[in-house]
Amino acid sequence: MGSLVKKGTSSSLMTEFLEKCGGYAVVDGGFATELERHGAHIKDPLWSAKCLITSPHLVTKVHLDYLESGANIIITASYQATIQGFVAKGLSVGEAESLLRRSVELSCEAREIFYNRCNKGSWDFDHAGKASRRPVLVAASVGSYGAYLADGSEYSGVYVDSVSKESLKDFHRRRVQILAKSGADLIAFETIPNKLEAEAYVDLLEEEGIDIPAWFAFTSKDGVTVPSGESIIECAEVADSCKKLVAIGINCTAPRYISDLVISLRQVTHKPIIVYPNSGEVYDGLNKKWIKSEEESEEDFVSYVSRWREEGASLFGGCCRTTPNTIKAITNVLSCESSAPSKLKFW
Numbered sequence: 001m002g003s004l005v006k007k008g009t010s011s012s013l014m015t016e017f018l019e020k021c022g023g024y025a026v027v028d029g030g031f032a033t034e035l036e037r038h039g040a041h042i043k044d045p046l047w048s049a050k051c052l053i054t055s056p057h058l059v060t061k062v063h064l065d066y067l068e069s070g071a072n073i074i075i076t077a078s079y080q081a082t083i084q085g086f087v088a089k090g091l092s093v094g095e096a097e098s099l100l101r102r103s104v105e106l107s108c109e110a111r112e113i114f115y116n117r118c119n120k121g122s123w124d125f126d127h128a129g130k131a132s133r134r135p136v137l138v139a140a141s142v143g144s145y146g147a148y149l150a151d152g153s154e155y156s157g158v159y160v161d162s163v164s165k166e167s168l169k170d171f172h173r174r175r176v177q178i179l180a181k182s183g184a185d186l187i188a189f190e191t192i193p194n195k196l197e198a199e200a201y202v203d204l205l206e207e208e209g210i211d212i213p214a215w216f217a218f219t220s221k222d223g224v225t226v227p228s229g230e231s232i233i234e235c236a237e238v239a240d241s242c243k244k245l246v247a248i249g250i251n252c253t254a255p256r257y258i259s260d261l262v263i264s265l266r267q268v269t270h271k272p273i274i275v276y277p278n279s280g281e282v283y284d285g286l287n288k289k290w291i292k293s294e295e296e297s298e299e300d301f302v303s304y305v306s307r308w309r310e311e312g313a314s315l316f317g318g319c320c321r322t323t324p325n326t327i328k329a330i331t332n333v334l335s336c337e338s339s340a341p342s343k344l345k346f347w
């Protein structure tokens with residue numbers, strides 16, 4: 001059984017989905033870091049994609065935990081799953097392509113299991129107590145070229161000086177083609193650290209005739225620019241020009257920067273805005289370790305959500321080091337707000 005979302009044009013998919021969800025949607029939380037919290041060893045060039053080979057049952061478990069926490073969108077384990085990365089591990093191209101498809105199958109299977117449980121948690125109840133099945137989308141993750149480099153380059157974007165737009169397109173092409181035909185509802189281009197990669201993705205979506213919608217999520221370390229130094233506004237303009245994109249936003253960025261970024265995005269786009277920040281901890285890419293932040297806590301994260309909504313975001317979740325508890329808290333904040341008189345804005 002597929003999702004409850006009717007297939008239509010790219011732009012209608014997200015509009016109809018958000019309407020079905022009540023005007024906003026909950027995205028899942030940190031995926032790789034949650035695998036790690038459950039004991040997976042992912043200090044590896046494949047990072048979370050290693051679990052597609054070694055522990056697919058854990059991938060399913062993490063998806064299910066996020067669905068049980070209230071997520072309307074689950075993101076596949078393909079963030080660092082690249083054909084080039086799998087081949088470097090000794091797999092054939094065919095095996096690599098199968099693993100990409102498997103990442104989507106695992107998410108779709110988790111959605112099926114969740115729906116089939118038919119317990120109270122898989123149903124939403126309106127104020128009259130009427131039950132309706134919660135809409136759930138599967139977003140196929142595409143991490144940046146910097147993710148494949150496996151040294152935290154998605155937080156620096158510096159590789160922009162050693163690649164061209166064409167080489168980035170060639171790097172991502174086959175993976176994007178496969179994920180587009182895998183049964184996912186949309187593609188999530190995540191943790192984008194520079195404008196060049198956004199331009200490469202836009203070209204790919206157009207030139208390859210990709211027929212499922214997508215979102216772009218940029219990362220930032222200051223609330224104004226992406227890590228390469230280009231302004232978030234310039235990057236959002238590139239994204240806004242692409243008809244296939246149904247949302248634009250920010251991921252894996254400290255919560256304290258999100259407000260300014262949402263305000264900037266709103267200046268250049270009418271598309272839905274998605275935000276899924278990390279915990280605020282800082283990643284040491286060399287040692288693949290997270291360094292605690294004195295400046296932020298989980299409570300801070302959740303207390304920001306209403307503000308982000310006021311500022312114009314409509315999809316909310318978490319990225320690295322956030323957990324099902326973070327997503328439960330976001331779900332609670334948003335559902336409490338929705339039972340209050342509506343302040344919803346449609347852009």
Ligand SMILES: C[S+](C)CC[C@H](N)C(=O)O
Binds near residue numbers: 150151153
């Ligand atoms: C978003 S970062 C935490 C992902 C992991 C990184 N690409 C690495 O391999 O170390």
Ligand SMILES: N[C@@H](CCS)C(=O)O
Binds near residue numbers: 032190
């Ligand atoms: N969807 C990925 C993003 C990493 S930045 C994950 O949560 O692991």
Ligand SMILES: [Zn+2]
Binds near residue numbers: 252278319320
């Ligand atoms: Zn992240």
